[in-house]
Amino acid sequence: MTIQTDASTARVTLLHQMGREGPGHLWLYAGHVAKIEGQPVAGDVVDVVTPAGRFYGRGFYNPESKIRVRFLTFDDIPIDEPFWLERMRQAVRLRQRIVTNSTAYRLIHGEGDRLPGLIVDRYDQALVMQTLAFGMDRRKAMLADLLAEVTGLKTIYLRNDPKSRTLEGLPLERGFAKGSGATTVEITEGQAIFRVDMESGQKTGWFCDQRENRLAAARYANGAEVLEAFCHTGAFGIHAALAGAVSVEGLDVSEDSLVIAREHARRNRVESRCHYRAGDAFDELRALIKTGKRYDMVMLDPPAFARSQQAVPKALTGYKDINLLGIRLTKPEGFLVTSSCSHHISDMQFWDAIRLAARDAKREVRLIEQRGQSGDHPILASMPETRYLKCLILQIF
Numbered sequence: 001m002t003i004q005t006d007a008s009t010a011r012v013t014l015l016h017q018m019g020r021e022g023p024g025h026l027w028l029y030a031g032h033v034a035k036i037e038g039q040p041v042a043g044d045v046v047d048v049v050t051p052a053g054r055f056y057g058r059g060f061y062n063p064e065s066k067i068r069v070r071f072l073t074f075d076d077i078p079i080d081e082p083f084w085l086e087r088m089r090q091a092v093r094l095r096q097r098i099v100t101n102s103t104a105y106r107l108i109h110g111e112g113d114r115l116p117g118l119i120v121d122r123y124d125q126a127l128v129m130q131t132l133a134f135g136m137d138r139r140k141a142m143l144a145d146l147l148a149e150v151t152g153l154k155t156i157y158l159r160n161d162p163k164s165r166t167l168e169g170l171p172l173e174r175g176f177a178k179g180s181g182a183t184t185v186e187i188t189e190g191q192a193i194f195r196v197d198m199e200s201g202q203k204t205g206w207f208c209d210q211r212e213n214r215l216a217a218a219r220y221a222n223g224a225e226v227l228e229a230f231c232h233t234g235a236f237g238i239h240a241a242l243a244g245a246v247s248v249e250g251l252d253v254s255e256d257s258l259v260i261a262r263e264h265a266r267r268n269r270v271e272s273r274c275h276y277r278a279g280d281a282f283d284e285l286r287a288l289i290k291t292g293k294r295y296d297m298v299m300l301d302p303p304a305f306a307r308s309q310q311a312v313p314k315a316l317t318g319y320k321d322i323n324l325l326g327i328r329l330t331k332p333e334g335f336l337v338t339s340s341c342s343h344h345i346s347d348m349q350f351w352d353a354i355r356l357a358a359r360d361a362k363r364e365v366r367l368i369e370q371r372g373q374s375g376d377h378p379i380l381a382s383m384p385e386t387r388y389l390k391c392l393i394l395q396i397f
Contacts, residue, residue: 060135
């Protein structure tokens with residue numbers, strides 16, 4: 001396979017000197033562009049220069065997106081086959097070091113792997129790829145070929161259905177980029193066995209970002225009565241049961257998800273201890289409080305409450321309220337495992353919401369573990385957006 005070098009034929013001039021000592025943020029917004037020389041179209045590689053005309057970086061251009069340029073490099077190097085191969089190999093080498101005891105993990109984490117707009121998850125012998133930026137999407141066939149080369153895998157499924165693609169001017173699509181076959185894959189995670197639906201499951205089929213948190217939380221579950229709210233397909237609770245929980249009560253608004261949760265319980269031979277029912281978590285938790293029921297461990301893994309900065313105040317109220325309910329349902333010396341996947345909510349804002357909840361519940365809370373996304377979702381120092389998941393393991397008194 002021969003890959004042409006992506007030569008930059010256009011220049012984008014910064015409105016202001018960005019003022020950096022090292023590599024900067026990988027997104028250049030339209031408001032920071034002073035002028036464009038040449039006639040670049042969506043997905044072209046362009047050079048970005050300072051107001052004085054000095055080279056600043058090189059990346060993908062998209063006139064339809066608020067993110068006008070997604071930087072690939074801040075060095076004056078060609079975007080060619082060696083560039084793509086080395087970035088992918090760096091990603092693979094990291095996972096070889098940090099991922100253990102699981103056949104499901106994120107192989108390429110977009111900006112976190114300095115490949116903006118490219119997501120690749122591995123599920124056993126299959127890869128699921130998302131090209132969320134126009135520049136990556138234009139090269140998806142080439143990217144699939146290179147992924148097959150660096151991993152040795154022959155099956156790559158394309159999950160290009162996130163709504164964020166419409167902001168890039170891209171259509172929504174699903175299908176095999178390479179290979180064919182079943183779109184359901186069995187994966188292992190610690191002691192557990194789960195079924196991943198690459199075609200229809202959430203995200204690319206599985207929440208790999210919570211893998212390490214699920215395994216960590218399970219260490220506190222031996223002998224516990226567990227309540228798992230927003231349980232989805234039951235992964236947190238299944239791990240708890242395998243670690244010795246005497247019972248797991250799962251709640252989720254989606255009956256379709258609960259069908260899979262029950263299947264997961266059967267596959268892991270813990271169905272006698274795992275019971276699920278559909279319902280709104282806020283309503284169900286309030287009802288449980290009224291009955292006087294209390295648990296040794298309460299798990300809260302809600303969807304993102306804040307999908308924009310404008311939604312933060314309402315989201316913080318939601319986080320405070322759900323954690324208030326969780327704290328009230330936890331026995332003295334019990335554990336609350338609580339998460340937020342809203343990157344607009346900072347660690348301190350999330351912690352403050354929990355402290356306010358503890359105050360209103362008139363309970364004492366101490367932090368046992370402060371956790372985040374699994375290591376296969378690396379955080380780029382120059383991009384706060386790559387740090388989004390918060391997971392706290394708390395003891396309640």
